[in-house]
Amino acid sequence: MSEREETLSVARAWLDGYLRAWESNAPDDIRAIFAPDAVYRFEPWTTPLQGQEAIVAAWIERRDEPGSFRFEGAVAAVDGRRAIIEGVTRYDAGTTYSNLWVVDFAGDGRADAFTEWWMDQASKS
16 A cells, blocks of 8 residues: 555544544544644644643533534545545534645554634635
């Protein structure tokens, strides 16, 4: 299997894990997708969260309620151990976001670094 195929497989499995964590908000599900020293940016220009416990705490604080959203997305590109994921999140409350995620993977398939870009569809009107 080529590096590209391997990263694509890892990215797809990671996305499944991310969606599981997003829906459950379970700390163990969140830890399962981030390496111990992972860096997480909610927006590219912000100070990143560093480490699993900081990521778990922020995730729980900012959590979406299970069943309150729908996500459609897929891995759009891979380069080395990096994947780009594009998606759309639709919240039951009516807000729709365009998402672009950049994920760098550790050797065990967890994210070493995660940065998300999102834009509210209403802001484009």
